[in-house]
Amino acid sequence: MDWQGGAIFRPVRTGNAFEETVQRILEAVKLGVFGYGDRLPPERELAVRLGISRETLREALHSLQAAGCVESRRGRYGGTFVTYRLPPPDLGELRRAVRDMGAELEDALTYRLVLETGAAEQAARRGLAEEQRGYLCGRLAELEAAGPDEYRRLDSRFHLAIAEVTGSHSLAAGVAESRMRLNDLLNAIPVLDRNIEHSSHQHRAMVEAILAGDVAGARRATEEHLAGTAALLRGFLG
Known part of the structure; x- marks a missing residue:
């Protein structure tokens, strides 16, 4: 693979x-x-x-x-x-990181939106092999079963999986790069039960649209999810 x-x-x-x-x-x-x-x-x-x-x-x-x-x-x-472990959420560190990024934060969020919606569209358009479908569903199942300590790591893994199954190494590398630009910020957001429940519905909608070959639906579900994450990030900064 x-x-x-x-x-x-x-x-x-x-x-x-x-x-x-x-x-x-x-x-x-x-x-x-x-x-x-x-x-x-x-x-x-x-x-x-x-x-x-x-x-x-x-x-x-x-x-x-x-x-x-x-x-x-x-x-x-x-x-x-x-042996590396992700650090626990830290709102103080989150705010410091955002100050360091300055205007780069909005640039990073836009870059992520364009790349990940494009990846979801391409994955839906491509027609995935059985092995790829199983891989994507496996990443979703892992994320849905994750506890608070593992959630952020498996969330990254899920988003990367969508890019990987497109078959484009360049696109997958771009998604990884965009995620790294925001990774410390995303990891610093506290894991909230209500947010996880909402994200879980969005993640499943993304996968279902991709597996059904619904290009427009995959894009809509991904846009909705990324917009929610960006709003949560901005909310904690406020």
Whole structure:
């Protein structure tokens, strides 16, 4: 399934392979592709997907281990495991982050709206294979069953999944980038039961429209959901 995880683990394009590799792995962790305790793909597979040498990958992993984000385990069930945890919601940090962003916040929200509505439209238009349909439904089921501690991570994972099943690595990478610009802000919003209930209905409407091939419906449901998230963000800032 080369579309799964394609939003993050795509070939490194810059001359700073080490730095970009560290960035990609951190994005995968912070955006919820891999959560606390999850094992990263084997080194050989990950190096191929990133288009780098195994030596460069090992240097990046060693740096992330020194920073406390991952740990390496030996033995039959060994590998590299995620030890990073999302910080708890913090409204003070949220307001500080927004002040730092300034006018960039509205730019980031607009960018996200355009990319994610386009991704939902394309996913609905494409006609998904059974495996892709199962992947999307699986991400939705995970999110609907999530507790407060896991909700934000699995919410990111769900939104990335829609972009991934479009088959466009460029679009999936764009959605990942837009999410990273807002990720600290979104994670800082307290998880409210009423909001989660409302979002759950919207998420399901998005998936149902995509699976039905309803392009206009997928766009409407996604626009409604993103507008609600933006309004909640602005509300807490006020």
